[in-house]
Amino acid sequence: MTEKNMNIPNIPKEKFEFLQMEETLSDENIKGEAIGFFKDAMHRFVRNKASFVSFIIIAILVLMAIFGPAMNHYTYEQQDLKAIHMPPKAEALSFMKLFDGTRTREIRETSIQDKYKDSYVDTLGSREIMGVKMVTIRYDAYKQAGLSEDQTFWFGSDSLGRDLWTRLWRGLRISFLISLIAMSVNILVGIVYGAVSGYYGGWVDLIMQRIAEIIGGIPYLVIVILFVFYYGPGIIPIALAMCLTGWINTARMIRGQFFKYKEMEYVLASRTLGASDRTLIFRHILPNAIGIIITMSALAIPSAIFGESFLAYLGLGIQAPESSVGVLLAEGQKVLLEHPHLALFPSITISILMIAFNLMGNGLRDAFDPTLRGIE
Numbered sequence: 001m002t003e004k005n006m007n008i009p010n011i012p013k014e015k016f017e018f019l020q021m022e023e024t025l026s027d028e029n030i031k032g033e034a035i036g037f038f039k040d041a042m043h044r045f046v047r048n049k050a051s052f053v054s055f056i057i058i059a060i061l062v063l064m065a066i067f068g069p070a071m072n073h074y075t076y077e078q079q080d081l082k083a084i085h086m087p088p089k090a091e092a093l094s095f096m097k098l099f100d101g102t103r104t105r106e107i108r109e110t111s112i113q114d115k116y117k118d119s120y121v122d123t124l125g126s127r128e129i130m131g132v133k134m135v136t137i138r139y140d141a142y143k144q145a146g147l148s149e150d151q152t153f154w155f156g157s158d159s160l161g162r163d164l165w166t167r168l169w170r171g172l173r174i175s176f177l178i179s180l181i182a183m184s185v186n187i188l189v190g191i192v193y194g195a196v197s198g199y200y201g202g203w204v205d206l207i208m209q210r211i212a213e214i215i216g217g218i219p220y221l222v223i224v225i226l227f228v229f230y231y232g233p234g235i236i237p238i239a240l241a242m243c244l245t246g247w248i249n250t251a252r253m254i255r256g257q258f259f260k261y262k263e264m265e266y267v268l269a270s271r272t273l274g275a276s277d278r279t280l281i282f283r284h285i286l287p288n289a290i291g292i293i294i295t296m297s298a299l300a301i302p303s304a305i306f307g308e309s310f311l312a313y314l315g316l317g318i319q320a321p322e323s324s325v326g327v328l329l330a331e332g333q334k335v336l337l338e339h340p341h342l343a344l345f346p347s348i349t350i351s352i353l354m355i356a357f358n359l360m361g362n363g364l365r366d367a368f369d370p371t372l373r374g375i376e
Helices: 039-049 049-070 111-116 165-202 202-219 219-231 235-241 248-261 263-273 277-313 327-336 341-367
Strands: 102-108 118-127 130-140
Touching: 039 049, 039 102, 039 341, 049 165, 049 341, 102 111, 130 202, 165 235, 165 248, 165 277, 165 327, 202 248, 202 277, 219 235, 219 277, 235 277, 248 277, 263 277, 277 341, 327 341
Parallel strands: none
Antiparallel strands: 102 130, 118 130
16 A cells, blocks of 8 residues: 555645643643651641540650659658648649638637647538537648748648659659550560561461460469569569560460461561571561561550559559659559549559540551551
């Protein structure tokens, strides 16, 4: 077929003109930076308001645990027998009855001038018993005890005249330390144990799982109490006691992840190219479980704090003069009706801590869930 038969017009090339030479053409729908898995997870975590607020609350509590004990001139072991069981007093919050340093008591009306002349504030009520007029008064406990104007306790004082503010934040520091040690050991042991069990499988997995089941079948409380009894109460023994069975759940989760990913094509390709078992475990398979590891780490900390508080109630907590949140709760519940502030502030602190950690852990779990990626 010739050119004439095809009826192709003969147009000179000078007639043609290049268009859009200086413009960049792109699809508006796909323009922008690619978002990786971790960046997407962090975006979803920040968008979860409850989890993000919980993270801020935890950060504030951590800062208070670090710097709180140094905010006044008392030390955690400083005693003052004149200042036993002082109520909370803070000048900035004196408009609140909880922090005005006053206390109520029912006395004879004649005792106001005899014993409470300088500390008397107000009369709340009166009644007559056997011909004796009794009145309920509110008085300044600090003046009644003969304390100086600058000697105030923001959260009150305990049975030995020690400042509760200082002891609470130092106790929270100790509780954080115990929980971090327990969490780190549990996660480390659980990762190694679960990775080996899930990667090799077969008889290795069978034996390792039976060992874990035997250890997990022993009552946790019995193991912890015997361990603390043998080694004595302290930060390290209490933290290690929580690690005796705490790693089992982590090991099971990691084992499941290895069963899921060890037969993937990229793992088989790496094995074919001669990658060692250690490289396959820690470089190719384990990173897929990083979301679960982060989530379990966040949830393990409040569990360890609660476990330490439970041991303190049994008398196996940190020994004097050190304190922890659990020890303060155990001491405060003994005088709960007479001096409720000794249990109030530690209980509020540990309640906020437990709720915040659980909400943050739930947010991390949702953020690192690959099935939710791209979903608002």
